Amino acid sequence: MQYLDRLDEAEARYDELTAKMADPAVVSDPEEYRKIAKAQRELAELVTKYREWKKKDQELRDAKAMLREHDADLRELAEAEVKRLQPELEELEKQLQILLLPKDPNDEKNVVLEIRKGAGGDEASLFAAELFRMYTRYAEEQGWRVEITSLSESSVGGINEVIALISGDKVYSRLKYESGVHRVQRVPATEAQGRVHTSTVTVAVMPEADEVDVQIDPKDIRIDTFCSSGPGGQSVNTTYSAVRITHLPTNTVVSCQDEKSQIKNRAKAMQVLRSRLYQMELEKQLAQIGAERKSMVGTGDRSEKIRTYNFPQNRVTDHRIGLTLHQLDQVMEGRLQPVTDALTAYYQAKRLQNGDRAEA
Numbered sequence: 001m002q003y004l005d006r007l008d009e010a011e012a013r014y015d016e017l018t019a020k021m022a023d024p025a026v027v028s029d030p031e032e033y034r035k036i037a038k039a040q041r042e043l044a045e046l047v048t049k050y051r052e053w054k055k056k057d058q059e060l061r062d063a064k065a066m067l068r069e070h071d072a073d074l075r076e077l078a079e080a081e082v083k084r085l086q087p088e089l090e091e092l093e094k095q096l097q098i099l100l101l102p103k104d105p106n107d108e109k110n111v112v113l114e115i116r117k118g119a120g121g122d123e124a125s126l127f128a129a130e131l132f133r134m135y136t137r138y139a140e141e142q143g144w145r146v147e148i149t150s151l152s153e154s155s156v157g158g159i160n161e162v163i164a165l166i167s168g169d170k171v172y173s174r175l176k177y178e179s180g181v182h183r184v185q186r187v188p189a190t191e192a193q194g195r196v197h198t199s200t201v202t203v204a205v206m207p208e209a210d211e212v213d214v215q216i217d218p219k220d221i222r223i224d225t226f227c228s229s230g231p232g233g234q235s236v237n238t239t240y241s242a243v244r245i246t247h248l249p250t251n252t253v254v255s256c257q258d259e260k261s262q263i264k265n266r267a268k269a270m271q272v273l274r275s276r277l278y279q280m281e282l283e284k285q286l287a288q289i290g291a292e293r294k295s296m297v298g299t300g301d302r303s304e305k306i307r308t309y310n311f312p313q314n315r316v317t318d319h320r321i322g323l324t325l326h327q328l329d330q331v332m333e334g335r336l337q338p339v340t341d342a343l344t345a346y347y348q349a350k351r352l353q354n355g356d357r358a359e360a
Contacts, residue, residue: 172207242262
């Protein structure tokens with residue numbers, strides 16, 4: 001198998017990091033321990049698969065050696081073992097190749113999720129609320145935390161716009177393919193003649209930027225405070241707890257009024273601002289190297305869709321990979337794993353086809 005030297009290096013590095021985690025000097029330094037534990041976790045899946053491959057590779061060698069036995073029964077057992085082990089080894093080799101692909105540096109990051117209604121009026125706002133509920137349920141299943149930064153509700157109980165921070169383990173790696181136009185086809189509750197309507201919602205998923213990723217000069221921002229609106233108790237409309245931050249060079253505006261504390265709202269708004277500026281910088285870099293990249297969410301027009309949710313047929317279709325599942329009811333309850341797994345597998349396979357260079 002290719003890359004054996006890299007796999008051996010990764011295994012040695014994993015063992016070295018594991019030993020360091022038991023070193024009293026490291027254990028007594030929380031920051032150093034977290035750093036080493038993170039590096040060890042990043043190698044864990046690769047090393048586990050490699051060790052499984054080595055075990056099965058040895059079993060295959062032993063089975064092939066038994067093919068030379070004079071005993072017919074032993075040879076028959078060996079042939080069955082070879083037949084079983086060869087496809088298992090091939091599958092493990094494929095998985096190892098994928099694990100050796102260069103990592104997206106943002107995969108470990110938390111995300112800023114932005115959902116906005118597109119075409120379709122009230123029905124679009126209602127579906128935006130259902131999509132947000134879907135992602136919230138999915139986050140709960142993954143053990144992630146969801147914090148709303150900004151929420152604009154519609155008059156019919158839907159959502160015009162919601163911005164939320166989602167934090168947890170490898171959030172961006174699981175949600176990064178969700179950006180785009182999501183199209184819904186169903187009969188609205190207000191439709192008297194039972195006609196199916198088509199509406200859209202735009203979704204943007206951006207990696208959360210740390211302060212080290214984006215440096216913001218205090219002179220480049222203007223901070224305004226205002227009274228919160230909507231639910232929130234007696235303090236609403238009486239204290240200037242809501243915060244609006246404007247990044248003057250790019251004219252990027254971020255508001256946050258979810259918390260009763262102005263300090264907390266300001267911190268959340270700065271998180272979102274950093275992520276937006278980080279996303280702008282990533283897109284600028286891609287443009288500079290000549291990469292073709294469409295806008296993350298397009299205009300929200302019905303024709304610009306990445307996925308369709310067809311309620312009459314209980315069907316969800318991802319148009320990028322030709323995936324169709326007749327389990328829309330489950331997907332809307334947050335069971336997104338079949339979709340996210342298929343998208344991840346598809347784009348990993350594309351990278352292998354394009355000859356992305358593996359690395360340990």
